[in-house]
Amino acid sequence: MDNEARRSFLKGAAAIGSTLAANSVVAQSSGAEKEKKSKAAGVAKTIARPGSDFMVDVIRSLGIDYIASNPASSFRSLHESIVNYGGNRKPEFITCMHEESSVAIAHGYYKAAGKPMAMLAHGSVGIQHAAMAVYNAWCDRVPVVLMGGNFMDAAQRRPGVEWAHCSQNPAALLRDYIKWDDQPASLQHFAESTVRAYKMAMTPPMEPVMIVADGMLQEEPIEDEKGLSIPKLALSAPPQGESGAVREAAKILSSHENVVIICERVARNQEGVKLMVELAEALNAPVVDLLGRMNFPTTHYLCRSSDGRALVRDADAILFLEVADPWGQLNSISDPHHEYRRVAKADVKTVHVTLADQLMKSNYQDMQRFCPVDISISADCQATLPSLIEAIRKIGNPKFGKTEALRKEYLQMKARTREAAALAWDASPVSTARLHAELWNVLKNENWCLAESRNGSWAARLWPATQHHNFLGQSGGAGVGYIAPAAVGAALANKDKGIVTAVVQPDGDLMYAPGVLWTAAHHRIPLLSVMHNNRAYHQEVMHLQKMAGLHNRRMDTARIGTAIEDPNIDYAKLAQAQGVWAEGPITDPAKIGPALQRALAVVKKGEPALVDVVTQGR
Amino acid sequence: MKWVFVLFVGTAFSQDGDVKRGQAAFLKYQCYTCHGTVGQGAERGAGPKLAPNPFPWAGFQFQVRTPRQDMPAYRREHLPDQDLADIYAYVRSIKPSPSASAIPLLKID
Structure with missing residues (x-):
């Protein structure tokens, strides 16, 4: 059935046709009227060409290859269109276990791929889960296409949970740290605003943007497909200095x-x-x-x-x-x-x-002094x-x-670095310098990417890095929980390029949303994670010591509330439980190298691997 | 001349410390969080290296009690003199690591 025939069919079935005809988010038909008309029509209630199919066409037109999401009812129609209408290819649905992971995956993906991916968040609660990761992307000047599901028309909402998960203004929560947002009222509006959002996100200073996809707009049939068009995307040239x-x-x-x-x-x-x-x-x-x-x-x-x-x-x-x-x-x-x-x-x-x-906003103080x-x-x-x-x-x-x-x-700087790295070479817990030297030894013959890297780290000081994809920088906002999902996103971007993606994974960061390991296993994302397992929120241990010193109080209590021990977390088991190959915990530095070689072999076969190493604090 | 000074200060003012007790105290008082468990120092400026060859006892004690820069002060009521002396004995006992040139993994260029 072509579109014209389908439209004729729906018009003929007066009840369902009139119920679903509105392409506005403020359709006024009552539930009772719909029920009456449906019974009168005596036809199966199906919608062969929902608005969400067109939304997939729009997303696809932008070259977005992946959408990361924790599934939810406010975008169930769009989800279904991605999977069935779009064949789950370009975009492919990446199943996540937390919206914060979805955004951070997209964050890491951009830095490796050089182009954005999208994420889908559920109305009110999903956007609240996503918020911190959006802030990281904002601070890091990274474009992410955020999409939120929402039922704007209260008369169409199902009673109960759906009300709790809807809001008048879903993007309000994020508006202090996104560049632009819109809540389109028609499919044409959706097309134009999504292309506009993508273009704005990619114009320096690059930032996250948000489009709210109304639930009824997704689920209702496309009314006048010939009248719809997707605007051509032409990215703006970045501004040059005067x-x-x-x-x-x-x-x-x-x-x-x-x-x-x-x-x-x-x-x-x-x-x-x-x-x-x-x-x-x-x-x-x-x-x-x-x-x-x-x-x-x-x-x-x-x-x-x-x-x-x-x-x-x-x-x-x-x-x-x-x-x-x-x-x-x-x-x-x-x-x-x-x-x-x-x-x-x-x-x-x-x-x-x-x-x-x-581009500076008032409330959040990331602008510095x-x-x-x-x-x-x-x-x-x-x-x-x-x-x-x-x-x-x-x-x-x-x-x-x-x-x-x-x-x-x-040369003197390099020599000083190597001598500093030699200190505590055989110590247990393993020194962070030894950890990085061992990791370099398995990466040195690969085309490599370290998914999180910062100035002053051993990787930045010791490793010869010449390629833009070698180091992907940090979170931007220093919101903990970035590193694990961003590394998965980077590995997703790198997997078809022959680039081995590795991450030195802090334990506290992983525990924010460890389900991202399952995402890596499920989608066969080859990431080599090496735990920097110092069994603490280590920086906070040091902060507590500083406060105790300032207040002239005892410091041997500094691990209360800051240590991740008693019981120690077995990260290898945590990974294995989610289908990720893993070894550890390793306390003997001599055992790191062989374990990393085994892990690399897994990664080169296209699967994630994790090696848990118990390390010094820093 | 420098070494003469170090020896003089070291013998004249240091208390007797016990290496084993000092290692336990080094951990108990959380010295290792910034300086590493064998005094190697920590990444990204968290704390400088202490060993091998720590500075003399007088300076060591002064820095712990009335620190320069960002180090928290460990005052006597929370770190007794004997524990500090033990910590110093432990730090002094730490043997040098192999030099970088002797470590194949650090031949990175």
């Missing part, structure tokens, strides 16, 4: 002796890494990569991420590239006494290329780098005379 400001910045950077480049969320892809190398070499200036993204090769002699404080202290000019907290680079505040100290010279010249000023700079360029960094490099090259005067000294300092 040419005069870029020239001024180049002058400052070229006219000072000790220049430092500090970068955080700059490179979107390997081209961004290449541009960063060109910039650093044009200035012959050391780079401190804060690793919001992988911006600069750790093998380059100008990569001096471990020496950030000393470089800032001696700098005459500093170029910040999309740094979330430049004030924190120039100053410090002691903890717990809150004593201020200036680190940088008082007259250091500063330039900041950032989009932070273009205000930092005055000499030149502020409101622009996307990667898009601005070519003109900045060109302007610097035109001026000339790179500090090439310093190359030998810079190479020597780089």
Whole structure:
């Protein structure tokens, strides 16, 4: 039955036709009227072409390959359309056990894939579950297409739970930390707003967006399919820095002796890494990569991420590239006494290329302390780098005379790191340096990705990383529970690229929503998880010690409420119970290497694996 | 000259400490959370390395009681002098790890 015939059929069956004809979310037919008309019609109540089929067409038009979701009734029609109408391919439904996992999977996926995936959340309660992970994505400038189910028309809601799971304004809970949202009232409205949302999410500064898919709009038949269209998507070119400001910045950077480049969320892809190398070499200036993204090769002699404080202290000019907290680079505040100290010279010249000023909201304070700079360029960094490099090259005067000294300092930094890593080499619990050295030993011959990585970590300090996909940075908002699902999302993106995805998995983070291990097993997502099992919310142990010291009280109680022990959690069993190959707990460092080799073999066969290692605190 | 000073300070002011008791105290008072169980220090600036070759007893004691920077103060009423002396004995007893050049896994370039 083609669409025209189907529509004729439905019109002929007057009862159901008139009941379901409304393509507005505010249909007025009462339940009694519907029942009467249905009986009169005497036909089976079926809808061959529901609105949710068209929604799948819209989602598919955007090239979205996956939708992560915990199933729920407010989007049951869309779920069914994805599975049956769409054949569960592009998008494929990724079954999750928590909405926070769904969002964080999408977060990690974007950072590995370079394009968004979607997630579906159930009306009120699902969105509440999702909220913290959305905040992480917001802080990390990551686009996620959030979709929420909701029944806006109260007259259509089933009594009981459905009311509790609906809201007038589902996105209100998230509006402080998403870029845009809409609750479309028609299918055409859905198409236009979803394409608009995707486009806005992908325009720097990239951020999550939300579309609420009304339940009746999903379930009712498409009325006038010929009248529907899906707008063409053309992504906006990212904004470049104004040419005069870029020239001024180049002058400052070229006219000072000790220049430092500090970068955080700059490179979107390997081209961004290449541009960063060109910039650093044009200035012959050391780079401190804060690793919001992988911006600069750790093998380059100008990569001096471990020496950030000393470089800032001696700098005459500093170029910040999309740094979330430049004030924190120039100053410090002691903890717990809150004593201020200036680190940088008082007259250091500063330039900041950032989009932070273009998208900031009031309530949540992720904007960090205000930092005055000499030149502020409101622009996307990667898009601005070519003109900045060109302007610097035109001026000339790179500090090439310093190359030998810079190479020597780089080698000294590396040697210090290796000596520090050698300490406690045979200790049990296993040192975090040993853990990372063992992991590197199994990854070194692979095309690899570490799904969570931060400046100052052993991976960033020890491992030779040259590719944009090697390090995927952190959560953004430091909301615990990001790492495990984000790693699953990254592995999902990498699985068809021949990239081995690994994660050093903290125990406390995993326990927020460990069901994501089942998601990895169920969908055959090859992720190598290595537990950093220090049996505590370790940072909080240290915070409690600080408070006890400040209050002049005993410190041997610091593990009360912070330790994850008595009983110890058996993470291998936790993983095995969900279908993930696992070994551990390992306390003897000599046993890590062989276990990781076995785990790698599982991962290379396309399955997830987990090795539980009992580690030092940090 | 430096070594002479270290020896002088070490012998003149340190209390007698017991290594075994010191190891237990090092764990009990949570020194290991920032400095590692064998004093190796911790990642991302949590705490500096203490061993091998800790600084002299006088400086060690001063830092524990009236710390510089972010370390919490361990005052006498919550960390008795004898326990501190034992901790110092333990930290001093920690043997050096092999050098990085002797560890094949650290030949990373």
